[in-house]
Amino acid sequence: MNHGTMNRCFGAILKELGLKETPKRRAILEILAEQQGFLSPEEIWHALRVRFETIGLPTVYRNLEELAAGGVISTIIHPSRQLYYYFCRGESGHHHHFICTSCRRVEDIPECTAATMEGDIATRTGGKITSHIVQFNGLCHRCLVEEEGRTA
Amino acid sequence: MNHGTMNRCFGAILKELGLKETPKRRAILEILAEQQGFLSPEEIWHALRVRFETIGLPTVYRNLEELAAGGVISTIIHPSRQLYYYFCRGESGHHHHFICTSCRRVEDIPECTAATMEGDIATRTGGKITSHIVQFNGLCHRCLVEEEGRTA
DNA sequence: TAACAAAGGAAAACGATTTCTTTTTAGTTT
DNA sequence: AAACTAAAAAGAAATCGTTTTCCTTTGTTA
Ligand SMILES: [Mn+2]
Ligand SMILES: [Mn+2]
Ligand SMILES: [Zn+2]
Ligand SMILES: [Zn+2]
Numbered sequence: 001m002n003h004g005t006m007n008r009c010f011g012a013i014l015k016e017l018g019l020k021e022t023p024k025r026r027a028i029l030e031i032l033a034e035q036q037g038f039l040s041p042e043e044i045w046h047a048l049r050v051r052f053e054t055i056g057l058p059t060v061y062r063n064l065e066e067l068a069a070g071g072v073i074s075t076i077i078h079p080s081r082q083l084y085y086y087f088c089r090g091e092s093g094h095h096h097h098f099i100c101t102s103c104r105r106v107e108d109i110p111e112c113t114a115a116t117m118e119g120d121i122a123t124r125t126g127g128k129i130t131s132h133i134v135q136f137n138g139l140c141h142r143c144l145v146e147e148e149g150r151t152a
Numbered sequence: 153m154n155h156g157t158m159n160r161c162f163g164a165i166l167k168e169l170g171l172k173e174t175p176k177r178r179a180i181l182e183i184l185a186e187q188q189g190f191l192s193p194e195e196i197w198h199a200l201r202v203r204f205e206t207i208g209l210p211t212v213y214r215n216l217e218e219l220a221a222g223g224v225i226s227t228i229i230h231p232s233r234q235l236y237y238y239f240c241r242g243e244s245g246h247h248h249h250f251i252c253t254s255c256r257r258v259e260d261i262p263e264c265t266a267a268t269m270e271g272d273i274a275t276r277t278g279g280k281i282t283s284h285i286v287q288f289n290g291l292c293h294r295c296l297v298e299e300e301g302r303t304a
Numbered sequence: 305t306a307a308c309a310a311a312g313g314a315a316a317a318c319g320a321t322t323t324c325t326t327t328t329t330a331g332t333t334t
Numbered sequence: 335a336a337a338c339t340a341a342a343a344a345g346a347a348a349t350c351g352t353t354t355t356c357c358t359t360t361g362t363t364a
């Protein structure tokens with residue numbers, strides 16, 4: 001998928017969500033998509049300032065929240081409690097992530113056991129589940145091997 | 153368990169964690185324990201100011217973080233992104249929660265499917281999982297019935 | 305009671321959000 | 335195609351929630 005196709009693709013994505021296609025919104029998606037790992041709002045903001053003379057942090061936060069609410073990008077809850085964002089290339093439907101706290105790589109967890117658990121919990125408690133969070137934190141294979149190399 | 157027993161109990165808990173037993177630390181546990189639902193750091197701070205003439209918010213945040221790290225209290229990640237804290241009466245080991253976003257009630261989810269998933273993920277990716285987040289958000293039975301009563 | 309490490313307070317800094325006003329977009333009408 | 339319009343988006347500044355820093359106070363142990 002070349003750059004032009006990507007741009008047209010992003011426009012379609014935004015339209016589906018009922019969001020207007022603005023240059024800044026498209027740029028946020030582009031920046032996230034050309035990155036392998038997850039990014040912080042401030043890192044995205046710095047990348048944006050190369051392309052735009054003025055762009056405020058609130059714009060970045062607002063857009064990231066909207067895009068995450070629409071399911072286009074994923075929110076990463078870092079153990080440090082800072083929020084990060086990630087553009088999923090792999091899975092398209094509902095799924096969860098295993099993130100590497102060292103190199104920021106993200107691995108998809110395709111099966112969502114939480115979805116089946118929701119039914120059990122609703123039945124048992126008589127309540128209604130509206131959302132859930134599932135995330136695994138740790139070290140990816142590469143970082144684990146690297147760490148073992150240093151300690152051995 | 154009466155109040156005196158509780159206080160002695162909290163002292164032992166703090167000692168096990170290698171934390172000093174200070175009046176403010178004990179009060180934080182007491183306030184959380186006598187509450188049915190989860191509380192925000194600021195709400196806990198307000199409750200503390202009734203007992204102590206001076207107590208800073210950083211002290212409250214610091215203690216809540218330490219107690220949560222020690223597993224004495226649980227962190228609740230609210231959909232609003234604000235952090236809340238909860239003292240578990242039921243389950244003592246590792247488990248997760250179903251929280252009511254309306255009335256703040258918390259239900260235990262004793263079985264932790266995430267623990268078994270960790271093994272699968274580690275095998276598949278070759279990485280190492282160090283922690284995970286699992287939380288279900290929604291409406292408890294009472295709040296669901298109440299809501300249905302209004303709309304019907 | 306003395307000594308040390310841990311805990312707490314005050315102020316500042318930081319990350320994230322809200323409010324309010326101006327600008328831009330997308331669709332509609334000339 | 336160009337101008338108009340309503341709604342959405344963006345900017346600036348203030349505000350909120352949380353954390354850090356640095357120094358003083360307190361708890362623990364001997
Ligand atoms: Mn993914
Ligand atoms: Mn619990
Ligand atoms: Zn890694
Ligand atoms: Zn409820």
